[in-house]
Amino acid sequence: MKKEMIKIENLKKSFGDLEVLKEVNLDVHESDVVVLIGASGSGKSTLLRCINFLEIKNGGKIVIEGEEVDPKSHNLNEVRQKVGMVFQHFNLFPHKTVLENVMEAPVMVKNQDKKEAEKEARVLLEKVGLSDKADVYPAKLSGGQKQRVAIARALAMKPDIMLFDEPTSALDPELVGEVLATMKELAQEGMTMVVVTHEMGFAKEVADEVVYMHDGQIWERGTPQELFNNPQEERTKDFLSSIL
């Protein structure tokens, strides 16, 4: 049995009167790639942001690597070091070079030696295929390159889990492939990943489990085979036929 990396029980989240998550249950095991799909407004991004405590839950339990995390008593900064996040709009630091973007957190948060951090940052940039862009500012990069830097930046903290919030949605179509390729490589290396995406090709090819969300709930979940080829719920069928 693989280690349970994330366990979510009866998670609830509201913005004012709007109930965005209604009793969500989810578990993610080590090295699994879980892809969340669903229409916009279905709560998948909010679910992802709750796992990283960028949104604070209104109810339920979030267990990260066997430890229940209570936002009131836990040091969330320590929890977040274990959980990397990649955003739709990259959110690179525009006043820092690519290399500085990747080095920032290891040096400032983990007090890593600068030389060592630089060495590791260069290895990561090599891995995402951007060694030659180390000294460039983000403004000079294409969207795909920015997102690959963002992935390297998150990996620099050596997280156990990586969250991807629509990582290719802001990209021109011809740049989507390079980011997905980087993510696929990461999945093959055994990274535990939770991915919100509309790229069904990626879901089919890389996911261990696909989760369909609707109206703040997990409507159906299964292997890509099960969910795409043989969906059980009417809602899921409607959604899949609307996007495929």
Place this chain on the structure above:
Amino acid sequence: MFDIAHILDVLIESYPLFMKGLWITLKLTVVSILIGTGIGLIFALFKISGIKILNWIANIYIALIRGTPLIVQIFIFYFGLAELGISAFWSAAFGLAMHNGAYIAEIFRGSIQSVDRGQMEAGRSLGMTYGLTMRRIILPQAFKRALPPLGNQFIIGLKDSSLASFIALSELFSIATTQGSRTFDEMTYLIIVGLYYLVLVLLFTLLVNMLEKKLSAGE
């Protein structure tokens, strides 16, 4: 009235006196702007903190400063601080700093809030604390955006320092008025002191422009 040869004569002749005033004006301006920038940053952080009591403190401070004339503030500081044995220079400097601080607070608040929310989220998602993200990620970007309005406020601060002449500080403007009334040649001295301020402001504008260029390098 505008006898240029005469003005030039007086300009050259009064040069040593005005240099003394210029020195005091510069000291007053630089000190009050530096302290004012510090005050402004603190109150800007109060305003965006989301902590009610800090919000209130900042709002009251800004309302009081913006709602009353600078000359009133300078006199209040002068008479208030004189009792504590603080010199006219330092009471003027504190008065001007508190005044500039209120406007600078609003400038910083606006520029901090103009930085994309995703920047804070990116910092936090990497395990950085709120304070560290603010210092390393948000403020450097905010400061760059604040520079043009900040430069403008500094120019206002420089010119406002002339009000310190009312509390018997012999800065530029007070040299002009005392010399003017001594020689019954007020207009000449007013034109000359106006030229001093103009040159200072132009030099300062140049400096801010250079800084802006330097800070935007690479982006």
